[in-house]
Amino acid sequence: MKPLLSVEHLVKRFGGLVATNDLNLTVNQGELHALIGPNGAGKTTVMGQLTGELRPDAGRIVFGGEDITNWTIARRALAGIARSYQITQLLKDFSVLENVMLMVQARLGHSFRCWKPALRQRELVEPALQALDSVGLADRARDDVMALAHGEHRQLELAMALAMAPRLLLLDEPLAGMSQGESAVMIDLLSRLxxxxxILLVEHDMQAVFALADQVSVLVYGQAISTGTPAHVQRDPEVRRAYLGDDQPLRSAA
Structure with missing residues (x-):
């Protein structure tokens, strides 16, 4: 497969703490690549560098064959990198549809001079409705955001990311805080997406990771100690020691 994203010798320091330590990572076109690791391994720091929220101290990031290491957040987003966050980031005073329309507007460069005319602009409404349909929320389009359940908030965030017409989806713990039923819905949605x-997925739910991922990279102290298929990673003694402190198999939750 052709690489879409390449991270080469990436380093990020916070004072004396090395959060990203000479990291190499490749995400191929068309795959779901999971980035896992114990708490404090540096996963979210990596995501921040990929989106441009954090600037690396060394190394480079190549996306679609271009060196984007010094690109702004906005330029990366318009190039096709979209991210969801651990903590939901929604406009609570807006409807479900309006939240997604704002992302379509950002991608197209439209200006909302008056909200009501914007709601009648097909070039904004139709892509937003399509994104909502792709995550199973088309029937909630006119509802207030606060009327949604937590799991639906996560689905809405995915719709907002999809409205940016991304080439790469960065998903930071999309199952965080979900009930068992909500997690099942999200796993099914990600399987379809x-x-x-x-997709580059950061997730603590090993059941989801092993069910969804084509490739898995294990991050420990800012370094990728193992990369391979889920079966390969589960068998890797170094991975088992990092997670469990012994050589017991790394398993998903039942």
Whole structure:
């Protein structure tokens, strides 16, 4: 497969703490690549560098064959990198549809001079409705955001990311705080999305990771200690020691 994203010898320091330590990572076009690791391994720091929120101290990031290491957040977003966050970031006074329309507007460069005319602009409304349909929220389009359950908030964030027409989806713990039922819905949604999108997934739910991922990279102290298929990573003694402190198999939750 052709690499879409390449991280080469990436380093990020916070004072004396090395959060990203000579990291090499490749995400191929069309795959779901999971980035896992114990708490404090540096996963979210990596995501921040990929989106441009954090600037690396060394190394480079190549996306679609271009060196984007020094690109702004906005330029990366318009190039096709979209991210969801651990903590939901929604406009609570807006409807479900309006939240997604704002992302379509950002991608197209439209200006909202008056909100009501914007709601009648097909070039904004139709892509937003399509994104909502892709995550199973088309029937909630006119509802207030605060009327949604937590799991639906996560689905809405995915719709907002999809409205940016991304080439790469960066998903930071999309199952965080979900009930068992909500997690099952999200896993099914991600399984469908991976057929059409390249995804880099940070997730603590090993059941989801092993069910969804084509490739898994294990991050410990800012370094990738193992990369391979889920089966390969589960068998890796170094990975088992990092997670469990012994050589017991790394398993998903039942």
């Amino acid at each position: 991976k057929r059409h999108h390249t």
